[in-house]
Amino acid sequence: MLERWFRRSLVGVDIGSRAIKVIEVEAQAPDRLRVIGVGSAETPPGALERGQVREPQLLARGIREALAQGKITQRRAALAVSAHLGFIRRLSFPRMPLKELRASIELQAERYIPFAHDGAVFDIHPLPSGDEQPEMSVVLAAAPRSTVTGLMTAARLAGLAAERVDLEPLALYRAAAATGQILPDGAVALVDLGASAAVISLFDAGVPVVSRVLDMPNLEQEARAEGTEEIFWDIRRSLEFALTQVSVPLSRVLVAGGVGGDDYLALSLAAYLRSFLANRLPGDFAVQPMRDPGDRVPLSHMLALGLSLPPELFT
Structure with missing residues (x-):
């Protein structure tokens, strides 16, 4: 089936x-x-x-x-x-059937979801834990209705x-896993460079930990030299904070996106992060474009x- x-x-x-x-x-x-x-x-x-x-x-x-x-x-x-509209959070609850937990969150949605008063849809995903544990951990994902x-x-x-x-x-994490660039037990940062924003997401052993959106104005061809330095600095600061939030070393930064499929931003960011962060990270640390091994996907x-x-x- x-x-x-x-x-x-x-x-x-x-x-x-x-x-x-x-x-x-x-x-x-x-x-x-x-x-x-x-x-x-x-x-x-x-x-x-x-x-x-x-x-x-x-x-x-x-x-x-x-x-x-x-x-x-x-x-x-x-x-x-x-x-910047979605919401992801890891939460712990007393152990109960998922059906009951969904009902409990729905009744107290404003307690867990910041925009619930305007209407929200959500889902939960249970994380592995021993049956002897009194609590269960879940990832709560929500979006405005x-x-x-x-x-x-x-x-x-x-x-x-x-x-x-x-x-x-x-x-984006699923795409990274499909390209074979995710270490299942490691921490990975995903940087998605769009036309107007960069999204930085940190995953610790497959669990989302941090997600931040940075505005990326004025990144047309003639403005890139000036605009990218500022946004790269913001991305580096975000990753420096992310390093304090993971239980294992950050081994990969994977870069996706790019205006019109152009690799310029991804490759430039890779060089920038290597120069500023590599000496604080494990020896196998790498900054890479999120490449499809078969070059089928831009x-x-x-x-x-x-x-x-x-x-x-x-x-």
């Missing part, structure tokens, strides 16, 4: 401030993927504002253009909530059936790749 599920393809839809990236992948195993189609299109001006859908019809048009550009006919899709509704409306207008709405850091489409992968592959 599960094997048949894994072989079904799914299109990941990454809606950025300037570009919409789509990819259809048939996943047979975490390291056995068949890329069926890759496409992109400009995000229509006015369709999106800081991750919130303002004009669903406009956004739907951009999604259709990206699908057509990639010659993708699949209509089952996974979408992502922008990192209005954000999820807007994304699903735009997808429906584009002719897609949204089967999953995910948070960007979680999807750096700009890594988030879309993670969306297209069923979470069940990694549990």
